[in-house]
Amino acid sequence: MADLSVQLGEMSFCNPVCLASGTAGYGPEVASWYDLNELGGFFSKALTLEPRSGNALPRVCELPTGMLNTIGLANPGVSRFISEQLPGWEELKTRLFVNVAGSTADDYVECCRRLEQAPRLDGLEINVSCPNVKQGGISFSADLGDLAALVRRCRETTRRLLIIKLSPQVTDIVSVAQVCADEGADAISLINTIPGMSIDIGSRRTRLSTGIGGYSGPGIKPVALAQVYRVARAVSLPIIGIGGISSAADILEFILAGASVIQVGTYNFVQPDAGRKLVKELDQLCHQLGIEQLSSAVGTVELPVTTA
Amino acid sequence: MQNGRITAERQVWSSRLLERLLLTDEYLLLRLEAPGGLDFRPGMFVNLQLPGDRFSLPRPFSVMSATDGSLQLLVKVVGRETRRFRDCPADSVFSLAGPLGTPFPVPAGALLLVGGGVGLAPLLFLAQQYRDRVTLLAGFRTAAEYESLAAVLPPLSQALLATDDGSAGSPGLVTELLEQHLAAGGCDYAAAMVCGPEPMMYRVAQLLRSLPTWVSLENYMACGYGVCMGCVVAMSDRNLSRACCEGPVFRSDLLQGYGSDNG
Structure with a gap:
């Protein structure tokens, strides 16, 4: 057995495999397949201050390299989550995080404030990167001043681990991540979905109700790795790597690029027991490669030896 | 399914193709291995996948019958994935997940x-x-x-x-x-x-x-x-x-x- 435990700053995880927000509900659905305690951590579907029914159908579409979605932050609202879902989390031992979304800074802060009373919660992941609603917070990723103010106010509101989930759709991811670090965030999640589109040429209609949606799955992995790599070299914040992970080898790539923890997203739709399966495979892979302590591999990637 | 606790009501399993009948050009009948102990009821479905080298989401199919160690599925060939189900080698191993969904309630009477x-x-x-x-x-x-x-x-x-x-x-x-x-x-x-x-x-x-x-x-x-x-x-x-x-x-x-x- 390899030692799969990892650290995200001060916080320890029994293994790096977490489930990504929006791909694993609030827990019970995945717990019908396996014990959530086998995971390193769990990130809830995004919650907003008020309930949201989400976008019109069609909301999902398959691609050869992944999928598109335009769910539109459908969720029951933070108060119903606190009363109905959170009690079920109390007996879980895995690391538990709530993903928070909103359209104004006040919305985010109020969500964080209400979650502060939760008895069993390890941290908040602030989603400033949903591409599928007009005011889904993605503007915070574009304006560094707004982002700084938002992170500062969230930091003042919560004593829990504060993670900022960033969009890959920015000119310079390093400066965005640096703002999060400067304003007191504990970690960043990289990356959210990438805006994408698919067209049915017969009907000349887009395959999603909103035209453009969020692209996820194996096709975005190289983009995500590049972002993780760049930020890991330049910013002293621990990173949660996300993007198209569907094998233990994918996980190891993210760890080598500089992620301390990873999230499995779209693969949960393909394999309901994805999280459990990847933890087992990761243990086997580390054994095969002679990695005794996974955390020692974080950020150790090097460029190839050049011959010319 | 109760708040975070594990239940054994569902499984993901590797399933050998036991029988494939081509009923028409369009309709296939697949009989696939299933573990014992799962409670399949009319109206429930399974997610079916044939592992390959391209990303694909599983396809949902209503269970047509469930008997000792196997499931029968009626498949209509409509696109790329269902053509793969029709044309794959007879010894193919599928991935199945289920049972999924809420079944028909069955009241007394006709x-x-x-x-x-x-x-x-x-x-x-x-x-x-x-x-x-x-x-x-x-x-x-x-x-x-x-x-x-x-x-x-x-x-x-x-x-x-x-x-x-x-x-x-x-x-x-x-x-x-x-x-x-x-x-x-x-x-x-x-x-x-x-x-x-x-x-x-x-x-x-x-x-x-x-x-x-x-x-x-x-x-x-x-x-x-x-x-x-x-x-x-x-x-x-x-x-x-x-x-x-x-x-x-x-x-x-x-x-x-x-x-x-x-x-």
Whole structure:
């Protein structure tokens, strides 16, 4: 057995495999397949201050390299989550995080404030990167001043681990991540979905109700790795790597690029027991490669030896 | 399924293809290995995948029958994935997940089943379990299509047949057959279960307004177990339900557009 435990700053995880927000509900659905305690951590579907029914159908579409979605932050609202879902989390031992979304800074802060009373919660992941609603917070990723103010106010509101989930759709991811670090965030999640589109040429209609949606799955992995790599070299914040992970080898790539923890997203739709399966495979892979302590591999990637 | 605690009600398993019958150019019958102890009921579905070198989401199929160690699925070939299911080597190993979804509730008394095409699958499962008290109204395009599927129909005390081209049974749509059946007084039923194309299910629900009627929806879905929120359906109270969890079987008058909200 390899030692799969990892650290995200001060916080320890029994293994790096977490489930990504929006791909694993609030827990019970995945717990019908396996014990959530086998995971390193769990990130809830995004919650907003008020309930949201989400976008019109069609909301999902398959691609050869992944999928598109335009769910539109459908969720029951933070108060119903606190009363109905959170009690079920109390007996879980895995690391538990709530993903928070909103359209104004006040919305985010109020969500964080209400979650502060939760008895069993390890941290908040602030989603400033949903591409599928007009005011889904993605503007915070574009304006560094707004982002700084938002992170500062969230930091003042919560004593829990504060993670900022960033969009890959920015000119310079390093400066965005640096703002999060400067304003007191504990970690960043990289990356959210990438805006994408698919067209049915017969009907000349887009395959999603909103035209453009969020692209996820194996096709975005190289983009995500590049972002993780760049930020890991330049910013002293621990990173949660996300993007198209569907094998233990994918996980190891993210760890080598500089992620301390990873999230499995779209693969949960393909394999309901994805999280459990990847933890087992990761243990086997580390054994095969002679990695005794996974955390020692974080950020150790090097460029190839050049011959010319 | 209770808050975070594990239950063994569902599994993901590797499944050998035990038998594949090509019923027509379009319809396949697959018999696949299944572990014991899973409680498959009519109306439930499984997610089926054939591992390959390209990303693909699993495809949902209603269970047509579940017997000692195997499942039968009726597959209509409509696209790339279902063509792979038709053309893959006979010793292929699929990935299956289930059981998924909420089954048909089965009240006491006589049951009316109305279906067409691939929508017959869950109804045939019902017919197999309750054969002494079901009447099946089944629609096909042609006599040839009926005959190819007849091999898998359980023996029923009453099955009525309609074909679009009139080459067997009653000529016309299964909804017209239902109108005739009702006009002839054959309507002392406790409930109706319907599965097939959306316009057909809608029409049947209208014709059976006074009878509790359940329809099985066929929404496009990504995950099949309630986490992606891609398959939601609008209910008559304006709330959204997930076709994969609260459905695919819904009481028709609780669906927006089917019930009293539609005037």
